[in-house]
Amino acid sequence: MRVKRFVANTMQEAVAQMRDEFGQEAVILDTRLTKRGGFLGLFGKKYVEVTAALDTKSTVEQDERNVNPPLHESRQKGMGEQLLKSAGPPPQEDSGFEEPMPIPVKIAWQLYQETLKREDSVVSGTEPHETIRTVPKDLPWPPMVTDIQRRMVDSEVDERLASAIVQSVWQEVKDEPIDSETMNTKVKARIAAMLRCVPPWDFSGPKPKVVALIGPTGVGKTTTLAKIAANYSLIAGADVALVTLDTYRIAAVDQLRTYTQIIGIPLKVAETPEEVRSSVESWSRKDLILIDTAGTSQRDTERLREVAVALEPITGVERHLVFSVTTRYRDLADIIRRFDRIGFDRLIATKLDETSCHGALLTAYALARRPFSFLTDGQGVPECIQVAEAKLISELILGDA
Ligand SMILES: Nc1nc2c(ncn2[C@@H]2O[C@H](COP(=O)(O)OP(=O)(O)OP(=O)(O)O)[C@@H](O)[C@H]2O)c(=O)[nH]1
Ligand SMILES: [Mg+2]
Secondary structure (H helix, E strand, C coil): CEEEEEEECCHHHHHHHHHHHHCCCCEEEEEEEEEECCECCECCEEEEEEEEEECCCCHHHHHHCCCCCCHHHHHHHCHHHHHHHHCCCCCCCCCCCCCCCCHHHHHHHHHHHHHHCCCCCCCCCCCCCCCCCCCCCCCCCCHHHHHHHHHHHHCCCCHHHHHHHHHHHHHHHCCCCCCHHHHHHHHHHHHHHHCCECCCCCCCCCCCEEEEEECCCCCCHHHHHHHHHHHHHHHCCCCEEEEECCCCCHHHHHHHHHHHHHHCCCEEECCCHHHHHHHHHHCCCCCEEEEECCCCCCCCHHHHHHHHHHHCCCCCCEEEEEEECCCCHHHHHHHHHHHHHHCCCEEEEECHHHCCCCCHHHHHHHHHCCCEEEEECCCCCCCCEEECCHHHHHHHHHCCC
């Protein structure tokens, strides 16, 4: 492994230097804006430092390794690699979406739905389930099954969901001798089969792809937007532009301006819905237009409405709801219910590094029934992000037996 720091005036120059020296296999480990000269950090000249690594081992060997590395490991591989892979034969957006749901997965969902029936469910009902035969609830479970269920609940999976999942698996295996490790593996596989994640955008469809990040205050929308912009622009080579609707705080615009300057992409600040629309229209040849929105408390109906009104006229905008994986169940349910009024198409989970309990990923999916696009696990731009993968999520929730 060779590691080297590349210093330049802009991020693009630093990445170009890195590509010249390390080639396409290089992986960005860290990026930072530094000042040199000046006084106590003031008046110095700004530089961009990119620390990159080149694995001198064969990449084939790497690909044959575990296909499901922990998030921090896959982060080191870099989302850029995932994006570049996706730039090959176009992966079908939403591929697998229309595939019929396997019966065991249907059973798990149905068991969960049944337990929710008596309550005021937030499930949007976008995916009606046909009725299928399930099993009675009072199955005698051995302690190892209870143990797996308890670990899921400890990891913040909604208790009813955890119970439905282990029940659907136990129904299949109860007549065979089974050890706890195999049971754990099967439950993980069931979780992965229940979740949906979309592959990265490939821009083979109509241009531009327009994506807005919405969500509560402080969850990491702007940082995530910068990570996405940097990965797509600098690593995948897409033509990216940014619009921000967050004009409530001067600092918010400054934050985004700094990122766009470093990345070297245009930014428009839209004060009105009309300005958002005209900005998007003026960039008809871009691959990707990313829209940042003001953090909106799910309780602030007026702000939610403003975001909805601003996005409404933009044809085909894909709305990604950003939430922190540290959110408690009740708040998560409230967030999903209220943002559902604006409408959203994808989920982005942030701050995976701030907890070891990742069950909120599964709970959020169960409440929203919209696929994940990205996961983030740190403050570093652009490296602390990765394309969401169902297997990785199930691994984060249930790990090893
Ligand atoms: N630990 C951790 N911190 C993160 C992550 N993503 C963002 N943050 C931090 O969370 C804080 C808020 O991030 P922002 O991107 O400003 O959040 P926002 O949703 O745009 O906030 P508002 O626009 O005020 O609603 C910053 O300190 C980020 O560095 C993450 O994945 N992990
Ligand atoms: Mg923000």
